Amino acid sequence: MLGACHPGTPALSEWMPLLLFLAVILTLMLGYPVALSLGGTALAFALIGGLFGVFEPVFLEALPNRIFGIMTNETLIAVPLFVFMGVMLERSRVAESLLETMAMLFGPLRGGLGLSVTLVGMLLAASTGIVGATVVTMGLLSLPVMMRRNYSPSLAAGTICASGTLGQIIPPSIVLVLLGDVISSAYQQAQLDQGVWSPDTVSVGDLFVGALIPGLMLVAFYMLYIIGVAVLRPAAAPAIPREERALSGVALLVRVLAVLVPPLVLVVAVLGSILAGMATPTEAAAVGALGAMVLAATRGRLNLGILNQVVQQTALMTSMVFLIFIGATIFSLVFRGFGGDDVVSAFLTELPGGVVGAVALVMLVLFLLGFILDFIEITFVVVPIVGPILLAMGLDPIWLGVMIAINLQTSFLTPPFGFSLFYLRGVAPPEIKTSAIYRGVIPFILIQLCVLVILAVWPALVTWLPRTLYGS
Known part of the structure; x- marks a missing residue:
């Protein structure tokens, strides 16, 4: 550690990484912009550390190369393309047609509306992956219908919020794209820290394939819970x-095919090309963006006005992500400059239980941080710190990435700052109390935690499909 180079101030050098992390958390909780909080706080601490002789400015010399690497990273080009695809599909009102059709299909069943919302959430996750748009759309369309049908307010709210977050784990997911790049860097850093090097790395496609089975497990468990509530209550x-179902029989079958086939073709084109090894995630994202425009055009929802809105929203979201990435890079360099990675490594490796104890603690910390931080901050700030340490302990990088992704998914549901809760609260009628929304998401949070435990006990649920397809 750097403290060893400055015998006069060993205590200060050891405390600086923790103080830096706490200062960033406090700044974020005060409402300052994420990217500026990360970069600004880190630079301020670097200046203070330099004045006290516990930080060497040489660590910041790597910053220009790091930023250039971010801007030229071909994998990250998938981010704006997938965002464009999701926003365009949201503007084409695919969700509206899917919800209406699924409600007619499952309407005869108790809990049928809840099952419809879950299935539509899965389809939208596989075609858009934008949580905010999905939750708001389903909240506007399905929540009034569920209330008119005397659904429990907490069950209706919880189902909508949880189904909307499936875009975090079901490919193509922006979270998996970002995690893929971060986990790949962490894997290479772990090899360098161990003094070894291998050309093997972790791709976004690996995480996409690894997340398929866990994502479908979440959908199945959500549906089983809704069925259980419908049976018991x-x-x-x-x-x-x-008498309230407009279509039935052949007419309903024709409607289902007409509504389901176009988005399913798009999903197959995007995910199928990745799974078959025909395209990289970035190339598949380009196919998805073009396919979304074609789908919008066939529905009469493509014109210059809509295209302008989609491009502007894509530019805003992409700029936000990349600015946060740059701020997190500054934070990471300063944190390592204070020897923070050595402090965290020593702490995790000395925990009782070895690698199991280390993973359990990291997952607990990520879960708790989800109460106050967004998944982007956690991905760019925490994962680069703990990722190399856990991977150096011999963990499978695909398994670790999927576990982190599912854990981060809970950050959208955990009260009081879960973004899905805010999205639904913004469009829910006044008679839906905030307490009902909070009660409704608790069972789904528990389901996600159960899935995490299952994947921890049987990691092959994550690693089997990538190894079968790619031998990785």
Whole structure:
């Protein structure tokens, strides 16, 4: 550690990494912009550390090369392309058609509306991956219908919020794209720290494939929970009476095919090309962006006005992500300059239980940070610190990436700052109390934690499919 180079101030050098991390958390909680909080706080601490002789400015000399590497990273080009694809599909009102059709299909069943919302959430996750748009759209369209059908307010709110977050784990997911780049860098750093080097790395495609089975498990468990509520508490999830269902029989089948086929073709084109090894995630994202425009055009929802809105929103979201990435890079360099990586490594490796104890603690910290931080901050700030340490302990990088992704998914649901809760609260009618929304998401949070435990006990649920397809 750097403290060893400055015998006069060993205590200060050891405390600086912790103080830096706490200062960033406090700055974020005060509401300052994320990217400026990360970069600004880190630079301020670097200046203070330089004045006290516990920080060497040489660590910041790597900053220009790091920023250049971010801007020229071909993998990260997938971010604006997938964002464009998701926003364009949201503007084409695919969700509206899917919700109406699925409600007619599952309406005869108790809990059918809840099952419809879950399935539509899965389809939107596989085609858009934008949590905010999904939750708001389903909240506007399905929540009033569920309330008219006397659904339990907490069950309705929880189902909408949880289904909207499936875009965090079901590919193509922006979280997996960002995590893929971070985990790949962490894997290379772990090799360098161990004094070894291998050309093997972790791609975004590996994480996409590894997340398929866990994502489908979440959907299945959500649906089982809704069915269980419908069986045990029929009044909380009633069926739709026959006279209120507009279509049935052949007419309903034709409607289902007409609504489902176009987005499914798009999903197959994007994910299928990745799984078959025909395209990289970035190339598949380009296919998805073009396919979304074609789908919008076939629905009469493509014009210069809509295209202008989509491009502007894509530029705003992409700029936000890349600015946060740059701020997090500054934070990471300063944190390592204070010897913070050595402090964290020593702490995790000395925990009782070895690698199991280290993973359990990291997952707990990520879960708790999800109460107050967004997934982007956690991905760019925390994962680069703990990732190399955990991977150096021999963990599979694909398994670790998927575990972190599912854990980060809970950050959208955990009260009081879960973004899905805010999105739904913004469009929910006044009679839906905030307490009902909080109660509704708790069972789904527990389901996600159960899935985490299952994947920890049987990691092959994550690693089997990538190894089968790619031999990795």
